[in-house]
Amino acid sequence: MTLLECINGPEDLKILSQDQLTRLAGEIRDVLVDTVTKTSGHLGPNLGVVELTIAIHRVFDSPRDRIVFDTGHQAYVHKLLTGRLARFGTLRQRGGLTGYPSRAESEHDMVENSHASTSLSYADGLAKAYKLRGEPDRTVVAVIGDGALTGGMAWEALNNIAAARDSRLIMIVNDNGWSYQPTIGGLAEHLAAIRVNPRYEHVLDYIKTTLPRAPLVGAPLYGTLHGIKKGIKDVLQPQVMFEDLGLKYVGPIDGHDERQVETALRRARDFGGPVLLHVITRKGFGYPAAEQNEIDCLHQVPGPSSAAPGTWSRVFGDEMLAIGARRPDVVAITAAMLYPTGLAQFAAAFPDRVYDVGIAEQHAVTSAAGLAMGGLHPVVAIYSTFLNRAFDQTLMDVGLHRLPVTFVLDRAGVTGPDGASHHGMWDGSLMQLVPGMKIAAPRDAKRVAELLNQAVEVSDGPTVVRFPKGNVGGEVEAVAKLGGMDVLREPGEDRDVLLVGVGPMALTGLEVAGRLTGHGIGVTVVDPRWTKPVDEALIGAARRHRLVAVVEDNGRVGGFGDAVARLLRDHDVDVPVKTFGLPQEFLAHGTREEVLEEAGLTAQQLALRITEAVARRTPASPASSASPASPASPASSAGASSAEDQDTPEPRPVE
Ligand SMILES: Cc1ncc(C[n+]2csc(CCOP(=O)(O)OP(=O)(O)O)c2C)c(N)n1
Numbered sequence: 001m002t003l004l005e006c007i008n009g010p011e012d013l014k015i016l017s018q019d020q021l022t023r024l025a026g027e028i029r030d031v032l033v034d035t036v037t038k039t040s041g042h043l044g045p046n047l048g049v050v051e052l053t054i055a056i057h058r059v060f061d062s063p064r065d066r067i068v069f070d071t072g073h074q075a076y077v078h079k080l081l082t083g084r085l086a087r088f089g090t091l092r093q094r095g096g097l098t099g100y101p102s103r104a105e106s107e108h109d110m111v112e113n114s115h116a117s118t119s120l121s122y123a124d125g126l127a128k129a130y131k132l133r134g135e136p137d138r139t140v141v142a143v144i145g146d147g148a149l150t151g152g153m154a155w156e157a158l159n160n161i162a163a164a165r166d167s168r169l170i171m172i173v174n175d176n177g178w179s180y181q182p183t184i185g186g187l188a189e190h191l192a193a194i195r196v197n198p199r200y201e202h203v204l205d206y207i208k209t210t211l212p213r214a215p216l217v218g219a220p221l222y223g224t225l226h227g228i229k230k231g232i233k234d235v236l237q238p239q240v241m242f243e244d245l246g247l248k249y250v251g252p253i254d255g256h257d258e259r260q261v262e263t264a265l266r267r268a269r270d271f272g273g274p275v276l277l278h279v280i281t282r283k284g285f286g287y288p289a290a291e292q293n294e295i296d297c298l299h300q301v302p303g304p305s306s307a308a309p310g311t312w313s314r315v316f317g318d319e320m321l322a323i324g325a326r327r328p329d330v331v332a333i334t335a336a337m338l339y340p341t342g343l344a345q346f347a348a349a350f351p352d353r354v355y356d357v358g359i360a361e362q363h364a365v366t367s368a369a370g371l372a373m374g375g376l377h378p379v380v381a382i383y384s385t386f387l388n389r390a391f392d393q394t395l396m397d398v399g400l401h402r403l404p405v406t407f408v409l410d411r412a413g414v415t416g417p418d419g420a421s422h423h424g425m426w427d428g429s430l431m432q433l434v435p436g437m438k439i440a441a442p443r444d445a446k447r448v449a450e451l452l453n454q455a456v457e458v459s460d461g462p463t464v465v466r467f468p469k470g471n472v473g474g475e476v477e478a479v480a481k482l483g484g485m486d487v488l489r490e491p492g493e494d495r496d497v498l499l500v501g502v503g504p505m506a507l508t509g510l511e512v513a514g515r516l517t518g519h520g521i522g523v524t525v526v527d528p529r530w531t532k533p534v535d536e537a538l539i540g541a542a543r544r545h546r547l548v549a550v551v552e553d554n555g556r557v558g559g560f561g562d563a564v565a566r567l568l569r570d571h572d573v574d575v576p577v578k579t580f581g582l583p584q585e586f587l588a589h590g591t592r593e594e595v596l597e598e599a600g601l602t603a604q605q606l607a608l609r610i611t612e613a614v615a616r617r618t619p620a621s622p623a624s625s626a627s628p629a630s631p632a633s634p635a636s637s638a639g640a641s642s643a644e645d646q647d648t649p650e651p652r653p654v655e
Pocket residue numbers: 045048071073074114115116117144145146147148149174176178179180183283299335336337359361386
């Protein structure tokens with residue numbers, strides 16, 4: 001039996017000797033590598049916080065003391081130490097452990113949002129709440145990476161925490177010098193400067209003398225840290241920035257020396273006010289493949305293959321490169337995600353025209369507004385879910401000024417194993433709210449290129465190009481045009497259903513049409529290409545059909561389906577509109593296919609639901625007593641459009 005198998009909760013850690021803790025750390029790393037390389041997930045960040053997490057759980061009394069992990073991608077060790085070893089193999093699988101803290105999983109988990117830079121604000125509120133409720137002995141611990149510390153919210157929190165002098169709040173800055181890529185910006189430089197202060201020399205000495213003896217690490221770590229040290233010419237006054245804010249600063253300390261971290265944590269705990277503890281760790285520590293990975297220290301496995309050939313991200317990246325060569329005014333912005341968003345090639349070709357702003361989406365958007373005001377055309381490449389926090393900047397700073405900024409939203413729609421906070425199911429609705437915004441949703445690789453080019457040609461307002469995670473499917477050419485939209489399939493005589501499929505859902509729509517045709521239902525399949533503004537050619541087309549079905553990979557509320565229904569209502573078209581999208585809920589993790597199936601968005605499920613809807617529109621003939629859901633009683637009578645059908649009472653309300 002391993003030591004780790006004996007740990008059922010933090011209490012079990014507290015009786016271990018220092019030698020046992022070293023052994024335990026090794027066992028944890030083995031489990032992390034073995035499991036995460038199979039399940040996928042965040043590897044480098046977790047390997048880097050093994051000793052730190054052990055020390056936190058030995059010094060504090062979770063869940064009475066509260067531990068908030070910023071972003072939460074580095075909480076696997078915490079999961080292993082809080083009774084979840086047996087289920088760890090189910091990580092990120094449907095029904096299994098989530099890839100972030102989860103309140104449903106454990107009383108030790110507090111924050112599960114996974115959007116970065118929030119931990120200090122949660123911790124500020126928690127510490128104030130405990131004080132006000134008369135529980136002043138409870139301590140709140142926030143663990144925040146140097147990457148997450150580049151987010152504006154973290155600084156808003158620091159400003160407030162500094163004023164809350166008796167908050168029992170410990171902020172552990174887990175400084176590994178990296179977010180996905182090396183952390184950039186003034187703060188990163190400041191942290192690097194702190195690494196060269198005299199106290200840091202002790203860390204360095206320690207690392208120099210002890211690490212070469214440690215298995216798997218040694219020279220590379222020393223070399224890296226020493227390299228950083230030598231690279232800094234100006235030895236600024238360390239920690240001054242934090243202390244000027246009124247925050248007690250402790251550090252820097254070696255985050256892989258468990259005993260040293262414990263000592264610092266005990267001191268911080270006993271201080272009785274907010275303390276910032278600066279811990280230096282190495283991302284991927286103890287696993288050479290991660291430590292030596294030049295791209296991102298195996299931040300996530302599988303790695304930046306997210307922008308591998310054949311993916312949507314890569315298709316976008318290729319086209320950006322081509323556009324960049326033609327258009328010197330096109331610049332790119334990433335919020336700490338150069339590789340995952342597919343911008344690496346653009347950055348290599350045009351290093352002066354790409355801005356990595358750190359994990360700072362709000363700044364990304366308003367600085368894009370500034371770039372556009374200055375005569376450039378910025379492309380903000382961002383994961384769909386992270387644009388949420390920059391909604392006001394998109395609305396007021398870009399939209400109100402009608403600025404030519406193109407938002408490229410990767411991971412739009414269901415993303416899969418990262419779960420509720422990562423599904424990109426909000427942008428299709430939020431962007432509909434922005435006056436003057438134009439939204440494109442390519443169905444295949446060729447359309448990514450076409451629509452991106454059209455988007456960067458727009459000079460009088462913002463544009464969005466949204467596409468999902470994963471590989472692009474086959475290319476499908478239009479058989480006709482309907483206004484600016486592509487008709488992918490026309491029915492024979494019967495025009496029963498006008499099926500409008502957004503982005504790759506247009507291809508799903510083709511599959512649906514194939515199935516419905518088998519049941520005698522005539523389907524026109526349209527890819528709108530642009531989901532805002534809604535193409536008015538849909539008005540006439542709707543009148544020529546008995547039912548309009550809109551399928552989109554976005555929350556059902558306020559998305560394209562609702563926009564189509566509104567357009568038709570406004571034009572007194574009474575043909576019923578059914579909108580098929582994601583339920584407006586926080587959807588659990590699973591593969592993209594599993595989540596789509598649960599949402600009823602597979603071709604088979606859609607075919608059934610549309611058949612039922614058509615059947616409900618069909619007056620029962622005396623001969624036909626079949627159930628309305630029966631595919632044997634479909635569209636019936638006539639290819640004629642049935643605006644008149646509208647008055648047929650519905651057995652149940654249209655969804
Ligand atoms: C608002 C937001 N933007 C982007 C991300 C994607 N993301 C996840 S982890 C990460 C890097 C975090 O770096 P750091 O805080 O230094 O932690 P480390 O991985 O180095 O331990 C990024 C950019 C996110 N989770 N939230």
